[in-house]
Amino acid sequence: MKIFRLTTNAFKGLGKNKMRSFLMMVGIIIGIATLIVILSVTQGANKKIMARINNFGPNAIMVHSGGGKMRGPSSVSEANLTQQDLHDISSIDGVKIVTPFQVKLNMPIKYQSQFTSATVMGVMPDWADAWKRGASKGNFVGTEDVELLKKVCVIGQTVKKELFADINPIGAKLLIGKVKFKVQGILQKRGASPGGSDFDNLIIIPFSTASRRLMNQPKYIAMMRVIVDDPSHLKVISRQIGQVLRHNHHLASQEEDDFRLTSSTQIIKMIKGVSNTLHIFLLLISGLSLIIGGIVIMNIMLISVSERKKEIGLRKAVGARSKEILLQFVLESLVVTLSGGILGFIVGILGVKIMELLTNTPAVVSWEAFVLAFGFSFIVGIVFGVQPARKAARLDPVEALR
Amino acid sequence: MNNIIQTKAITKIYSKDGNITVKALQDISLEIEKGEFVAIMGASGSGKSTLMNIIGCLNRPTGGEYFLEGENVNNLSDDDLARIRNSKIGFVFQQFHLLPRTDALENVELPLLYSDRSDISKLAQKALEIVGLADRIHHYPAELSGGQQQRVAIARALVNNPEIILADEPTGNLDSRAGLEVISVFQQLHAEGKTVILVTHAQEIAEHADRIIRIKDGKITGDERVRNPLNAREELQNIPEETEVTQ
Ligand SMILES: Nc1ncnc2c1ncn2[C@@H]1O[C@H](COP(=O)(O)OP(=O)(O)OP(=O)(O)O)[C@@H](O)[C@H]1O
Ligand SMILES: [Mg+2]
Numbered sequence: 001m002k003i004f005r006l007t008t009n010a011f012k013g014l015g016k017n018k019m020r021s022f023l024m025m026v027g028i029i030i031g032i033a034t035l036i037v038i039l040s041v042t043q044g045a046n047k048k049i050m051a052r053i054n055n056f057g058p059n060a061i062m063v064h065s066g067g068g069k070m071r072g073p074s075s076v077s078e079a080n081l082t083q084q085d086l087h088d089i090s091s092i093d094g095v096k097i098v099t100p101f102q103v104k105l106n107m108p109i110k111y112q113s114q115f116t117s118a119t120v121m122g123v124m125p126d127w128a129d130a131w132k133r134g135a136s137k138g139n140f141v142g143t144e145d146v147e148l149l150k151k152v153c154v155i156g157q158t159v160k161k162e163l164f165a166d167i168n169p170i171g172a173k174l175l176i177g178k179v180k181f182k183v184q185g186i187l188q189k190r191g192a193s194p195g196g197s198d199f200d201n202l203i204i205i206p207f208s209t210a211s212r213r214l215m216n217q218p219k220y221i222a223m224m225r226v227i228v229d230d231p232s233h234l235k236v237i238s239r240q241i242g243q244v245l246r247h248n249h250h251l252a253s254q255e256e257d258d259f260r261l262t263s264s265t266q267i268i269k270m271i272k273g274v275s276n277t278l279h280i281f282l283l284l285i286s287g288l289s290l291i292i293g294g295i296v297i298m299n300i301m302l303i304s305v306s307e308r309k310k311e312i313g314l315r316k317a318v319g320a321r322s323k324e325i326l327l328q329f330v331l332e333s334l335v336v337t338l339s340g341g342i343l344g345f346i347v348g349i350l351g352v353k354i355m356e357l358l359t360n361t362p363a364v365v366s367w368e369a370f371v372l373a374f375g376f377s378f379i380v381g382i383v384f385g386v387q388p389a390r391k392a393a394r395l396d397p398v399e400a401l402r
Numbered sequence: 403m404n405n406i407i408q409t410k411a412i413t414k415i416y417s418k419d420g421n422i423t424v425k426a427l428q429d430i431s432l433e434i435e436k437g438e439f440v441a442i443m444g445a446s447g448s449g450k451s452t453l454m455n456i457i458g459c460l461n462r463p464t465g466g467e468y469f470l471e472g473e474n475v476n477n478l479s480d481d482d483l484a485r486i487r488n489s490k491i492g493f494v495f496q497q498f499h500l501l502p503r504t505d506a507l508e509n510v511e512l513p514l515l516y517s518d519r520s521d522i523s524k525l526a527q528k529a530l531e532i533v534g535l536a537d538r539i540h541h542y543p544a545e546l547s548g549g550q551q552q553r554v555a556i557a558r559a560l561v562n563n564p565e566i567i568l569a570d571e572p573t574g575n576l577d578s579r580a581g582l583e584v585i586s587v588f589q590q591l592h593a594e595g596k597t598v599i600l601v602t603h604a605q606e607i608a609e610h611a612d613r614i615i616r617i618k619d620g621k622i623t624g625d626e627r628v629r630n631p632l633n634a635r636e637e638l639q640n641i642p643e644e645t646e647v648t649q
Contacts, residue, residue: 005515005522006515009515016503016504310499311501313499314499314501314512315512315516316460316484316487317458317460317487317493317499318487318488318493318512318513318516318558318562319484319485319487319488319513319516319517319562320484320488320515320516321480321481321484321485321516322480322481322484323481324516397460398455398460398461401495
């Protein structure tokens with residue numbers, strides 16, 4: 001009952017000096033708003049990372065032609081993997097699938113008077129198992145298509161939208177470069193590729209057709225996708241693949257790899273590396289704002305205690321105990337920080353929504369963020385409110401009333 | 403023996419920086435009965451406020467003993483003293499000490515915030531009626547005259563229905579008409595059986611009480627009965643209304 005009265009009193013006090021209350025809240029508002037933005041963006045990014053890892057496949061290893069740093073898919077022009085490599089990798093323990101594929105980026109595609117460009121991949125039938133992605137309509141690339149070097153293709157949703165709009169594309173003939181292909185299926189939708197690009201802007205053709213009829217790479221393989229039996233074996237199998245390839249490519253011990261291996265763990269590292277510095281920066285702003293906000297509150301409260309000496313003396317004269325004065329001033333700080341926290345939460349959510357609109361990155365506002373905002377506001381209120389409150393509680397009423 | 407207040411050889415010594423000491427009160431022994439209206443008189447610096455604060459349990463004596471309703475207050479903790487101030491004592495100060503930006507009703511409610519009472523605003527309203535301000539409950543101090551502000555302060559002092567009302571120069575900041583109005587409220591409270599102790603250095607104010615205690619340099623120099631106390635309400639009828647100064 002008493003604490004309820006004291007709390008409503010603290011709220012009334014806040015309303016009596018609106019400008020001062022607002023100034024006290026600014027730091028908290030900024031701090032909490034930044035915190036909410038960071039949390040939401042981080043959680044949004046994590047969701048995106050998880051989605052990408054799922055796209056990539058948690059138990060997959062990608063083998064790229066050409067050494068150096070990790071980047072997008074390797075193109076046929078740099079292909080250096082051999083049939084021998086393929087055979088040797090498939091005989092490693094724990095490897096379930098190895099499927100080779102040719103890749104060429106940005107190939108010009110034409111259908112009647114419509115033009116577009118897309119990534120073209122020449123694949124084996126088991127590409128569908130390795131990616132868990134087949135034809136949603138029509139047929140995927142079959143064994144016969146590969147054996148007979150058929151000029152057939154399966155198109156991704158983006159390609160379909162660009163070239164065919166509402167027309168049924170199956171059976172249509174389109175030009176990839178200068179070669180005519182017949183559309184025999186539509187690829188299941190996938191969204192973002194492991195590298196982050198549009199994985200639906202894709203045309204799938206038989207491996208042999210790609211090697212010999214379109215991309216002029218009859219000897220080497222651009223990429224392979226390896227599926228292992230258990231994600232926990234990724235590291236060991238990756239190392240074995242590396243050894244096999246180095247041996248097959250006759251690399252001396254001081255020579256660098258002429259291939260790249262990617263697995264989900266590396267994908268996580270790559271994506272997180274980009275966002276981490278920004279997050280640390282924002283966290284710093286948030287922390288500093290909260291601390292500065294707390295110090296501002298503490299100082300204004302200390303001034304307020306000096307200004308309100310008479311009030312404190314009077315309250316004691318009419319029967320307030322020291323701990324009731326302490327409680328009153330701590331509550332006043334808490335009311336400021338918690339109100340600031342709630343305003344900060346609202347500002348933060350607005351900021352998140354604006355960022356979502358501007359940068360098109362999804363953010364997740366979770367209840368954990370609310371709890372954290374509330375918790376931090378509470379802690380700042382207590383930590384920085386206690387000293388002024390103790391000063392108030394210790395005042396001698398006779399002195400204070402002079 | 404019906405002494406509500408009894409002091410035995412009370413002294414109060416202020417020491418500054420350990421060397422300069424002020425003997426604000428020396429060997430004060432006095433007894434005040436329940437229901438008395440006592441005026442304490444003395445020059446500035448004589449120790450009136452110091453005595454008042456000790457009687458009101460706002461301060462502790464350096465020596466001697468103080469019994470309030472027979473209980474030795476020396477042994478009580480600060481929290482106990484706060485409880486006594488809350489339930490048994492009502493203070494009225496020269497500077498009113500009303501909370502600014504807080505209306506009359508809320509000012510009067512203040513002591514009740516620290517009590518266990520729940521019918522707060524009803525009690526506060528009643529107290530404001532007693533001091534004749536029922537029509538001003540939602541006025542802020544800045545919107546009230548000095549006399550009205552002091553009456554709000556008196557309402558605050560009596561809202562908890564205390565035994566003792568302590569007033570330290572309550573008319574010091576008021577003109578004579580407003581001062582008499584305040585004194586008439588004290589006389590009314592006295593008539594209803596409250597113990598009223600009034601500090602003043604004006605003889606014409608002191609003569610409204612039925613006993614005058616004089617102190618000088620921290621010592622009691624006189625203690626006399628007033629044979630025919632003045633009646634503030636009667637005096638007010640002889641002063642024209644328009645002398646009241648509204649702030
Ligand atoms: N906190 C203090 N520290 C030091 N000396 C004090 C303190 N309070 C009061 N005194 C001294 O004690 C003496 C009595 O003071 P007190 O305030 O009781 O006088 P008073 O009779 O109320 O005077 P006035 O009529 O001016 O209000 C004075 O000499 C004063 O200077
Ligand atoms: Mg005084």
